Amino acid sequence: MQATTPQPAQTRLRLHRLAGEGGATTAFAEDVRRGLTSHPKRLFPKYFYDELGSLLFEAICKLPEYYLTRAEDEILSRHADEIAKLACEGLDEFLFHDEASRDAPKSEPVTLVEFGSGSSAKTRRVVEALLRRQQSLLYVPIDISHTALEAGAHALLDEYPRLRVEAYAGDYDAALARLGEGREERGRTLALFLGSNVGNFEAAEAGAFLRRVRGVLSAGDALLVGADLKKDAAILEAAYDDPLGVTAAFNLNLLARINRELGADFDPRNFRHVARYDESAGRVEMYVESKRAQTVRVRALGLEVGFAAGERVHTENSHKYDAAQLSDLARGAGFVAARAWRDEANLFSSNLLVAAAESEPTRS
Numbered sequence: 001m002q003a004t005t006p007q008p009a010q011t012r013l014r015l016h017r018l019a020g021e022g023g024a025t026t027a028f029a030e031d032v033r034r035g036l037t038s039h040p041k042r043l044f045p046k047y048f049y050d051e052l053g054s055l056l057f058e059a060i061c062k063l064p065e066y067y068l069t070r071a072e073d074e075i076l077s078r079h080a081d082e083i084a085k086l087a088c089e090g091l092d093e094f095l096f097h098d099e100a101s102r103d104a105p106k107s108e109p110v111t112l113v114e115f116g117s118g119s120s121a122k123t124r125r126v127v128e129a130l131l132r133r134q135q136s137l138l139y140v141p142i143d144i145s146h147t148a149l150e151a152g153a154h155a156l157l158d159e160y161p162r163l164r165v166e167a168y169a170g171d172y173d174a175a176l177a178r179l180g181e182g183r184e185e186r187g188r189t190l191a192l193f194l195g196s197n198v199g200n201f202e203a204a205e206a207g208a209f210l211r212r213v214r215g216v217l218s219a220g221d222a223l224l225v226g227a228d229l230k231k232d233a234a235i236l237e238a239a240y241d242d243p244l245g246v247t248a249a250f251n252l253n254l255l256a257r258i259n260r261e262l263g264a265d266f267d268p269r270n271f272r273h274v275a276r277y278d279e280s281a282g283r284v285e286m287y288v289e290s291k292r293a294q295t296v297r298v299r300a301l302g303l304e305v306g307f308a309a310g311e312r313v314h315t316e317n318s319h320k321y322d323a324a325q326l327s328d329l330a331r332g333a334g335f336v337a338a339r340a341w342r343d344e345a346n347l348f349s350s351n352l353l354v355a356a357a358e359s360e361p362t363r364s
Contacts, residue, residue, distance in 0.1 A: 007161070009154065009157035009158055012157055012163065012164045012165060013153055013154070013157055013164075013165045013167070014165070014166045014167070015146075015149070015150060015153070015165075015167045015169065016166075016167065016168050016169065016170075016178070017146065017169045017170065018168055018169060018170025018171070018174040018175060018178070025261065027171075028047060028261060028262075029261075029262055029300060029301060031043075031044050031047070032258055032262060032298065032301065033298075033301050033303060035313075036298070036303065036305045036313075037303070037305075040311075040312070040313075040314060041305075041307075041311070041312075041313040041314070042313060042314040042315070043254055043288075043313055043314070043315050044315075045200055045315060045316040046144055046171065047144075047254060047257065048250065048251075048253070048254055048315075048316075049118070049143070049144055049145040049148065050145065050147075050253075050257050051145070051147045052253055052256075052257075053145075053250060053253050053254070053257070054118065054145050054147060054148040056246060056249055056250040056253060057118070057250060058118075059246050060242070060246050060247055060250060061121075063242050063244065063246060063247075065238040065239050065242045065243075066239050066242065066247075067235070067239060067345075067347050067348070068195065068196055068228055068239065068347075068348055069122070069195070070343075071343040071345065071347045071348035072122060072194060072195065072196075072226050072343075072348050072350060073122050073125070074343045074344065075341045075342070075343055075348065075349075075350045076122055076125035076126065076350065077125055078341070079341050079350070080125040080126050080128070080129035081129045081132070082339075083126065083129065083190075083222075083224060083339075083350075083352060084110075084126065084129035084130045084132070084133055084190075085133070086222065086338070086339065086352060087110050087130075087188070087190035087222045088107045088108060088109070088110055088130070088133050088134065088188070089106065089107050089108075090106065090108070090188070090220055091220055091222060091336075091338055091354040092220065094336045094338040094354045107133065108187065108188050109134040109135070109136075109137075109187065109188070110130060110134070110137075110187070110188045110189060110190045111137075111138045111139075111140060111186040111187060111188070111189050111190070112126065112127065112130060112137060112138070112139045112140065112189075112190050112191075112192070113139075113140040113141075113142070113179065113186075113189055113190070113191040113192065114139070114140070114141045114142065114191070114192040114193075114194070115142050115172055115175075115191065115192070115193045115197070115213070116142070116143060116172075116193065116194070116195065116197045117141035117142060117143045117148075117149060117152060117167075117192075118143055118145070118148050118149075118152065118195075120141060120152035120153070120155070120156055121152075122194055122195070123139075123141075123152075123156070123192065123194070124156070124159075126190070126192065126224075127139065127156065127160060127163065128160075130190075131160060131162055131163070135162065136162045136163070136164065137160075137162065137163050137164070138164050138165075138166060138186070139156065139163055139164070139165050139166075140165075140166050140167070140168070140179070140186075141153065141165065141167050141168070142167070142168045142170070142172065142175040143167075143168075143169065144169070144170065144171055145169075146169040149167050149169050150167070150169075153165045153167050172209065172212075173212070176212050176213070176215070176216055179216040180215065180216040188218075188220070188221060189217055189218070189221040189222070190221070190222045190223075190224065191213060191217065191221070191222070191223045191224070192223075192224050193213075193223065193224070193225045193226065194224070194225075194226040194350075195226050196226050196227055196228040196318065196348070197226070198210075198225055198226070198227055198319075198329075199227065199228055199283070199317075199318045199319040199320065199321070200316060200317065200318060200319075201319070202317070202319075203319070203329075206319075206329060207329055207332050207333050210223070210225075210329065210330070210333035210334075210335065210353075211332075211333045211334060213333075214333055214334040214335060214355055217355040218355065219355050219356060219357040219358070220354065220355060221354075221355045222338075222352055222353065222354055222355070223335060223352075223353045223354075223355070224350060224351070224352050224353075225326075225330075225350070225351045225353060226348065226349070226350055226351075227321045227326055227348070227349050227350075227351060228318065228320050228321070228347070228348055228349075229320060229321060229322065229342070229346065229347060229348060229349055230282055230320040230321065230322050231320070231347060233277040233279060235347075236277045236284050236320070237275055237276065237277050237284070239284075240275035240284050240286060240318070241273065241274075241275040245273075247273065247275070248272070248273030251273045251286055251288055251315055251316075252268040252271060252273060252288060253268075254288070254315060255268050255271060255288060256268055258298065261300075262298050262299070262300040262301060263298065263299035263300045264296060264297065264298040264299065264300075265296060265297050266296050270290065270291050270292060270294055271288045271289060271290055271291060272288070272289050272291055273286070273287075273288060273289075274286065274287040274288070274289045274312060275287075281319075282319055282320050282321070283317045283318060283319040283320060284317070284318040284320070285314065285316075285317055286314075286315045286316040286317075286318075287312035287313060287314055287315060288312070288313045288315060289310060289311070289312045289313075290307035290308065290309060290310065290311045290312075290313075291309065292309045293306075293307065293308055293309045294306075294307050295307070321349070323340065323349075326340070326349070326351055330351070330353045334355065334356050334358070335353035335354060335355060335356060336353065336354045336356050337351060337352075337353055338352045338353065338354045339351070339352040340352070
């Protein structure tokens with residue numbers, strides 16, 4: 001590999017704020033209004049990740065009860081080179097069943113795209129594996145938290161001089177629109193959706209989101225999806241309700257964020273964190289529960305919201321999967337399930353999906 005002269009980190013970073021001035025605040029305000037006036041009440045998990053929320057989530061990932069991060073990192077530490085090899089050499093073997101239709105493997109550089117990148121901590125495994133195979137790498141992280149996105153990008157750029165970052169701060173739909181515009185320029189793509197983020201969607205929403213991702217990929221591109229597996233309720237509930245109360249602080253920070261940004265007068269001490277596993281639905285549900293009857297004012301919205309004692313506000317679902325559900329999800333979204341890896345304790349899975357051709361694949 002020919003050596004290149006490293007460029008300063010600031011020249012290797014482009015950061016795009018996808019919301020216009022005040023746009024993100026307006027969306028937050030409207031979603032809070034919609035959620036607090038619905039029956040039952042709800043708030044949306046994408047708003048967990050303000051600056052404090054992002055720091056609290058990083059702390060959650062270090063908790064002994066929160067196995068997901070360690071399990072996924074174990075998988076990536078063992079299999080990142082295999083993932084990089086498959087992404088760079090193409091995945092025709094999974095798209096074409098007859099030998100004559102398959103191209104001979106030919107390694108090509110890939111662009112790395114990540115949805116919900118956060119601090120990009122686990123992404124290092126894949127970045128390093130790709131840089132062992134190609135001279136340079138363009139990394140395209142997408143996250144709603146501008147703070148986490150910028151900090152993660154700078155940390156990676158300082159560590160990897162052959163890396164360039166083109167980051168998008170905004171929600172997934174806004175980022176997908178931009179990614180669709182640049183599909184041809186990216187070339188072969190490996191996209192990441194790590195950390196069981198897919199579990200935050202309802203089943204139909206997960207399929208719709210993966211279909212939109214498929215729309216910005218070319219046939220043969222790859223998507224690596226992390227998915228938490230179904231398991232004993234005690235393990236799951238401990239992961240989402242730790243004894244130190246870090247997850248509770250993370251959940252209740254959503255109320256504090258409404259106070260800070262929308263002038264509300266929530267007293268988080270008057271609410272408690274609740275996490276329960278619904279085995280029939282295959283998901284962990286998180287709520288904030290009102291400890292007493294109370295009224296909260298949200299000045300920026302001109303809104304007064306009454307809460308009954310014991311009333312719950314739904315904040316997040318985290319769906320758990322089995323192998324058959326993951327295969328069905330991939331197929332329904334226009335992907336072929338190519339490879340799946342699990343950690344030694346069989347708690348978590350990383351799933352490599354290949355973007356299938358839009359119609360029945362044929363080659364001359």
